[in-house]
Amino acid sequence: MWRRSASFILDKRNDTGARPDFVSLSPPQTTASTMADTLQNPNAKVSAYYQTRAAHHGVVTSDWLAQAQAAVGKYSPESDVRSSSSAAADPGSGKPFSVIDEFNNWRKQPDLAEAVAAIRALAAVIRSSEATTMMELEIELKKASDSLKSWDTTSISLTAGCDLFMRYVTRTSALEYEDFNSAKSRLIERAEKFGEISYKARRIIAMLSQDFIFDGCTILVHGFSRVVLEVLKTAAQNKKLFRVLCTEGRPDRTGLRLSNELAKLDVPVKLLIDSAVAYSMDEIDMVFVGADGVVESGGIINMMGTYQIALVAHSMNKPVYVAAESYKFARLYPLDQKDMAPALRPIDFGVPIPSKVEVETSARDYTPPQYLTLLFTDLGVLTPSVVSDELIQLYL
Amino acid sequence: MPDVQSLVIEFVLKLKKRKVEGSQATARQTAVLLRSVISQQRIGYTNQAGALIDAVKAVGEQLVAANPVELAVGNIVRRVLHIIREEDLSLTTAAMAGLNLSAVSDDDDDNDQDDHPVLSAAAVAAAARSTLRPPSLQTLLEDMPDPAAVPHTSSSGGDSEEKSKSADKSSRSRKLKHDVIEAVNELIEDIDTCHEQIAEQAVEHIHHNEVILTLGSSRTVLEFLYAAKEKKRSFRVFVAEGAPRYQGHLLAKELVARGLQTTLITDSAVFAMISRVNMVIVGAHAVMANGGVIAPVGLNMVALAAQRHAVPFVVLAGSHKLCPLYPHNPEVLLNELRSPSELLDFGEFSDCMDFGSGSGSPLIHVVNPTFDYVPPKLVSLFITDTGGHNPSYMYRLIADYYSADDLVLQRKAAASN
Numbered sequence: 001m002w003r004r005s006a007s008f009i010l011d012k013r014n015d016t017g018a019r020p021d022f023v024s025l026s027p028p029q030t031t032a033s034t035m036a037d038t039l040q041n042p043n044a045k046v047s048a049y050y051q052t053r054a055a056h057h058g059v060v061t062s063d064w065l066a067q068a069q070a071a072v073g074k075y076s077p078e079s080d081v082r083s084s085s086s087a088a089a090d091p092g093s094g095k096p097f098s099v100i101d102e103f104n105n106w107r108k109q110p111d112l113a114e115a116v117a118a119i120r121a122l123a124a125v126i127r128s129s130e131a132t133t134m135m136e137l138e139i140e141l142k143k144a145s146d147s148l149k150s151w152d153t154t155s156i157s158l159t160a161g162c163d164l165f166m167r168y169v170t171r172t173s174a175l176e177y178e179d180f181n182s183a184k185s186r187l188i189e190r191a192e193k194f195g196e197i198s199y200k201a202r203r204i205i206a207m208l209s210q211d212f213i214f215d216g217c218t219i220l221v222h223g224f225s226r227v228v229l230e231v232l233k234t235a236a237q238n239k240k241l242f243r244v245l246c247t248e249g250r251p252d253r254t255g256l257r258l259s260n261e262l263a264k265l266d267v268p269v270k271l272l273i274d275s276a277v278a279y280s281m282d283e284i285d286m287v288f289v290g291a292d293g294v295v296e297s298g299g300i301i302n303m304m305g306t307y308q309i310a311l312v313a314h315s316m317n318k319p320v321y322v323a324a325e326s327y328k329f330a331r332l333y334p335l336d337q338k339d340m341a342p343a344l345r346p347i348d349f350g351v352p353i354p355s356k357v358e359v360e361t362s363a364r365d366y367t368p369p370q371y372l373t374l375l376f377t378d379l380g381v382l383t384p385s386v387v388s389d390e391l392i393q394l395y396l
Numbered sequence: 397m398p399d400v401q402s403l404v405i406e407f408v409l410k411l412k413k414r415k416v417e418g419s420q421a422t423a424r425q426t427a428v429l430l431r432s433v434i435s436q437q438r439i440g441y442t443n444q445a446g447a448l449i450d451a452v453k454a455v456g457e458q459l460v461a462a463n464p465v466e467l468a469v470g471n472i473v474r475r476v477l478h479i480i481r482e483e484d485l486s487l488t489t490a491a492m493a494g495l496n497l498s499a500v501s502d503d504d505d506d507n508d509q510d511d512h513p514v515l516s517a518a519a520v521a522a523a524a525r526s527t528l529r530p531p532s533l534q535t536l537l538e539d540m541p542d543p544a545a546v547p548h549t550s551s552s553g554g555d556s557e558e559k560s561k562s563a564d565k566s567s568r569s570r571k572l573k574h575d576v577i578e579a580v581n582e583l584i585e586d587i588d589t590c591h592e593q594i595a596e597q598a599v600e601h602i603h604h605n606e607v608i609l610t611l612g613s614s615r616t617v618l619e620f621l622y623a624a625k626e627k628k629r630s631f632r633v634f635v636a637e638g639a640p641r642y643q644g645h646l647l648a649k650e651l652v653a654r655g656l657q658t659t660l661i662t663d664s665a666v667f668a669m670i671s672r673v674n675m676v677i678v679g680a681h682a683v684m685a686n687g688g689v690i691a692p693v694g695l696n697m698v699a700l701a702a703q704r705h706a707v708p709f710v711v712l713a714g715s716h717k718l719c720p721l722y723p724h725n726p727e728v729l730l731n732e733l734r735s736p737s738e739l740l741d742f743g744e745f746s747d748c749m750d751f752g753s754g755s756g757s758p759l760i761h762v763v764n765p766t767f768d769y770v771p772p773k774l775v776s777l778f779i780t781d782t783g784g785h786n787p788s789y790m791y792r793l794i795a796d797y798y799s800a801d802d803l804v805l806q807r808k809a810a811a812s813n
Contacts, residue, residue, distance in 0.1 A: 212724045374686065374722065380800070381722045383686050383772075385788040 047343035049114065049155035049292075050363040053224075053303075054252035054345070056110040099125050099144040100151050103158075113226070115161030115327045116195045118148060122165050123191030126184060134180060141169060154343035154363075156293030156301055160330040165191065167394065201325040201378035202227050206234035209288075209323060209376045217285040218243045220277070220313075223303040224254035225290025227323040229261055231376075232288075236265045243268045245284065247305065250274055251347040254303070274305050278312045287313045291324040294377075295332040296391055298369035298384025300324065301340065304362060310371035319373040326377045329391055334366045400436045403429060404455055411462035411469070419468035419681060420615070423716040424587050426459060426472040431580045434476075434573065444572050445484035452476055465732045465767075467682040467690070467719045474720065474802045476580060481799050483575040586781065590714030591616055593781035595623035601710065601779070606631045606674040609707075611663070612638030612692045613647035614679025616712045620779075621677070622654050632657045634673060638694060639663050640738040640764060663694050670701045680713045682730075684723045685794050687772030687787025689713075690730055693765050699774040708776040715780050720794045720803050726769040736762030 102124045106117035125144040131137040145162035152158055169187060205227055213219070213235045219242055221228050235242060244262055246269055249255035255271065262269040272280055287309060291300040300306070300322050313320050334340050345363040353359060369384035376382075379390065407429050410416050416425060433455050439447045456473030463469065594616055602608065602624040608631060610617050621633060633656055637644035644660065651658045661669055670676075676698060682690040689695070689711055702709040723730060739762055748760040772787035779785075785793065 211722075214725060380803075381685070383788055383791060386791055389792070 047154035047345060047363055048152040049158065050252075050343055050345045052107055052114075053254070099148055103148055103151075112195065113198050113325070113327075114155055114157040115164070115325075116198045118145075118158045118161035119165045119191050119194045121148065122162065123188050126188055126191070129184075132180065134183065137180075137184065138169060141166060153341045156330045156332070157328050160293065160328055163331065163395075164327055165194075198325060198327070201327070202230045204378040205323050205325070205376045206230045208381055209321065210235060210238060210240075212286070212321065212374075213240055213242055214285075215241045218245065218283055220245045220247070220280070220284045220287045220309070221258060222247045222255070222287075222289050222306055222309055223249035223252075224258045225323065227325065228288050228290045229258060231323055232262060232267065233265060236267050243270070245270050245272055245280055247271075247277060247309070248273050249303065249305070251345060277305075277309050281312050281316050281318065284313075284318055287318060287320045289320070289322055291322050291328055292364060293328050293330045293332070294322070294324050294375065294387055295330055295334060295366070296388045297333055298372065298375070298387040299334070300367050300372065300375075301330075301332075301334070301364055302367065304365050307337070307365040307367045307371075310367045314371045320371060322372055322375045324375060324377055326379045326390070329387060331391060331395060337366055340364075340366065400433050403432060404458060408458055408462040411459065411466065414463070418615075419466070419717050420587060420590075420714065422466050423468040423472050423714075424584060426469050427476070427580060427584045427587060429459075430455065430473065430476045431577060431584070434480075434576055434580065437573075439573065445480055448480050448573070448576065449477055452480065465730060467721075467730070468716055470721075471682075471716055471719055472583075474798045475583060475716070477802045478797065478799045479579040479583065480576050481801075483572060483579060487572055487575070587714065587716050590716070590781045591619040594712050594714065594779055595619040597779055597784065598624040599627045599629065601675070601677075601784075602629055602631055603674075604629055604631065607634065607672055608632070609634040609636065609666070609670065609673040609676045609698070610647070610678055611636040611644065611666070611694055611698050612641070612679075613643035613650075614712070616679045616714065617677055618647060618650055620712055621651065621656060625654065625656055630657070632659065634659045634661055634669055636661055636663050636666050636694070636698070638692060643692075663697075666698050667701045667704075670698075670705050670707060673702075673705075673707050676702045676707055676709045678709075678711055680711050680717055681767055682717050682719045683711070683713045683778065683790060684726070685720050685791050686722055687775060687778070687790045688723050688726065689770040689772075689775060690723075690726065690767050691770055693768050696768040696770050696774075699770045703774050709770075709774060710777045710779060711770075711775055712779050715782065715793070715797060718780070718790065718794055718797060720798045723769060730767065730769070732766045734764045734766055736764055739764055 099121050103117055103121035106112055106120045107114065109117075112120075122141060122144060125141060126137065129137055129140050131140055145166055149159050149162055168190070209231045213231075219232070221232070221244060232242075232244060244259075244267055246255045246259040246262070248271060249258075250273075259269045259271050289300070289302055289306050289309070291302050293301040295301060310320050332340070343363045344361045347359060347361055349359075372384050374381055374383060375387065382390075407416075407425060410425075411422070416422050430452055433451055434448060437448060437451045452473065456470070456477075459473065460470045598620045602621070608621065610621075610633065624631065633651055635644045635648045635651070635658060637660060639662075648658050648660045678691060678695055678698070680689045680691045684690065691711070699709050701707075745760065748758060772790075775787045777784050778787065778790065780793070782793070
């Protein structure tokens with residue numbers, strides 16, 4: 001998505017003045033995804049993916065318990081709306097089934113990865129489908145996955161999860177030997193198992209990374225990542241002695257949540273503000289980050305701030321390790337930071353910002369592969385260049 | 397089999413006492429030993445491959461524990477395990493194809509046929525093959541190969557076939573062992589001839605009037621340079637002496653004996669000389685999965701000098717040196733400290749090395765590491781017996797030579813030691 005093709009001033013004028021032009025160019029796209037039309041994301045300005053992350057991993061007040069209650073209180077009206085809408089969408093109640101509601105329902109569970117939620121939602125599509133041939137089912141699934149993808153274009157694992165499942169449906173040879181009903185039940189069964197696969201992937205990654213965490217090392221982590229937490233948890237269980245420096249992870253302050261979890265495990269942990277990374281880098285032995293998505297070049301897309309940490313670590317010759325499940329591998333090839341659909345998050349600065357001041361609200365950045373040392377995935381320990389190989393094998 | 401056991405113990409002792417040195421010699425002897433283990437192993441009618449794998453693994457663990465730094469041992473053990481798996485698979489696929497035909501022919505009077513659909517031979521073979529492959533995105537969502545499916549298909553034959561099948565099976569077990577030993581022989585031959593295969597590529601890399609720098613001594617490098625000379629290339633070789641073992645002296649002598657224009661330099665002169673050099677060609681102790689190299693001490697310095705002057709740094713390595721592990725803290729964990737006698741004369745330094753004097757511990761410490769770790773970004777090219785490869789391509793070669801199951805098992809064993 002070339003949003004900054006010419007100059008940003010021209011871009012802005014396009015946004016306001018040349019809107020009709022733009023629309024007249026786009027009809028083929030809108031007709032292609034009819035379902036997306038009817039279920040347009042109400043607030044497309046804000047990245048739903050990062051909203052969910054903030055809701056699950058963010059810390060708002062300093063007191064953990066109080067903030068947990070506050071979070072429950074804060075989000076309950078919204079979730080009530082969602083659950084009621086998904087209840088309404090239940091196939092039994094007569095209203096049309098909506099894959100997006102289903103997905104949002106799954107996504108609300110804090111322990112569930114985004115891709116798992118996507119695949120569960122697609123499984124629900126299969127279950128409620130009235131198709132009688134494989135072809136019909138495929139078309140229906142394709143529609144559903146397209147509408148899911150367009151509903152939240154900022155979520156890479158949603159897209160990757162949908163693509164992975166679609167590929168499984170269209171290309172798996174095991175399905176060819178079965179009749180339609182058993183193929184359908186097999187698909188549902190595999191989709192249900194995917195949560196387990198996701199959990200197992202996290203375990204495998206944790207096991208693989210144990211060799212790399214040595215006694216007495218200091219690890220820098222950025223933000224909250226389930227996989228990184230699993231890695232550190234396993235290391236603590238294996239009686240390794242290590243220290244963790246957590247960044248704060250503004251604006252969601254997800255780092256506070258991680259430091260909280262680590263303190264529960266009796267791991268010595270120190271909190272840094274995001275700008276203290278370079279200051280502390282010389283006492284750090286390795287950087288561990290998660291990833292929202294791993295792209296074809298072997299680079300990662302992750303929470304804002306990962307890129308600068310990787311740059312600092314690279315210039316001080318510290319290894320940067322990425323822990324990411326393989327279903328986060330996405331068929332994207334960003335060339336620079338602005339090369340992706342923008343994922344915006346409102347930032348609370350505590351004080352009112354004058355309206356003339358622009359605020360950078362992007363929630364994620366792209367870290368190019370040359371700044372990463374190794375990727376720990378459930379496929380094994382990989383160098384960044386292996387990622388494209390895996391993706392090519394899968395999709396070509 | 398007391399015979400094999402004694403052989404194993406003998407080899408373990410040799411490894412422990414560092415009596416075998418050099419990855420080629422070690423690799424060859426390991427392969428020969430494993431061949432005799434396989435040939436002596438008695439195997440039953442069921443799960444023959446499993447028995448072989450267990451036997452090889454048990455021996456392999458002892459060997460690896462004997463000298464964990466000699467990575468070639470582990471590599472060969474994994475290669476042999478991979479060979480067994482592959483041979484077993486090809487036999488199973490062949491047998492399955494035959495069995496399936498017979499199963500289909502007497503399907504109508506088979507009443508124990510449950511609702512489980514008989515998978516076609518192709519599907520079973522595909523499932524079995526997927527166990528050999530390293531895990532990939534492709535197999536992420538696919539079913540784990542169902543272990544119950546295979547016995548079911550093979551047991552679906554009628555009673556009348558039982559006799560012919562057992563005879564068939566015993567011949568199959570003999571065939572498996574035979575095939576594996578054949579393949580191990582091929583592996584040994586590969587190890588023996590990897591010099592020649594690497595040397596064959598010499599003319600593509602060494603050109604007229606070039607200056608080549610090398611450090612220490614490596615048989616592969618010697619053959620490589622000589623092969624280029626044979627093809628009427630005239631070039632000069634700088635040999636860094638490779639302190640403290642000074643194997644560079646031996647290499648220089650050999651090169652001169654073969655008629656190559658040779659200059660001997662000290663290790664510390666490498667940086668001064670590197671600007672005149674067109675290419676650095678060195679041997680390696682082991683190549684790790686990320687493309688990093690475990691090499692004789694001093695090579696990291698050479699690699700850095702080469703990078704400073706943008707001189708290509710070429711590493712020659714036979715495929716038995718490819719190690720499927722990733723290095724973590726390689727400078728310490730994959731290193732070995734040798735005797736200080738190589739560095740200094742005990743007679744002269746006996747005073748300061750005396751434990752009796754002063755505080756109780758000697759004031760002088762001697763550290764004599766054997767290996768350097770050269771990170772992948774400093775290596776321009778690997779030349780193996782299969783051709784030239786980029787460091788980032790190493791993992792692919794490794795995926796061809798080893799099965800994923802073996803890496804993990806071996807690592808677990810290493811961790812428990």
